[in-house]
Amino acid sequence: MKPTRIPDLVVLLVFATAATWLLVRVFYGQLPPIPVYAGASLYPVAVVEVIAAFIIRSRVNNHEIGDGLRQLHPITAARAVALAKASALVGAASAGVWLGFLLYVFPQRDTLSAAVADSTGAIVGLAAGVVLVVAALWLEHCCKAPEDPPDEPAH
Template sequence: MKPTRVRDLLGLAAFAAIATWLLVRGFYGSLPPVSVFAGASLYPVAAIEAGLAFVIRARVAEHRIGPDRHQLHPITAARAAALSKASSLVGAASAGVWLGLLLFLLPKRSTVDAAAADTTGAVVGLIAGVVLVAAAMWLEHCCRTPDEPPDEPAV
């Protein structure tokens, strides 16, 4: 599995931001208010992934990967890597959506009361998306196999 490229995540976030800005521009009056909790839902996922990254990193450093009961099974590490790739995409898309909403809201804050009220929730959501991407990238990094030391010639 190839590592996630930051450029791909930035492209996804930019696409989501533009699409959201276009949609919100046309339909903002019919949208419900943005709650602070709407974007905050990604924080627990990011915390779980960061915790899992530290566990996997410790097991890899201690060479405790294997089928034994007290070891981290290789399939579990592969599943964590797949989770990290999916979460980084979700985080990038979410950050893009919240950024697109913020790009619409910020110029209207002084004239539209609803825009001022929705800004806080959008900022919380944007930060949550970025935090999820960071946690997912950290988890993916921790799931990589350590480099093998080069074989030393026998003397």
């Protein structure tokens, strides 16, 4: 499986930003208020992924890979990579949605009182999306198999 490509995440972020900005521009008056915790649901996922990354990294570095009791099963590592790849996409899309929302709302803060209240929730959501992408990329990195040492020539 190939590693997640940053340009792919950037394209998704830009697309989500543009689409959200257009939708918010048209429908902002019909949207409910954005609570501060609206985008915060991604933070616990990021925390779990960071914890998993450190556990997996430790097991990989200590060559504790296998099907033993205290070993990292290869299928578990593969599942962690799949989770990381999916989370990176979700984080990039979510960050794009909140960024698109902010790009419309932030300039409106002087004229719309709702924009002031909505900005805080959008900033929390944007940060959560970015944090999830970083955690997912870290988890994916920690799941890499260690490099094999070069074979020494026979003397």
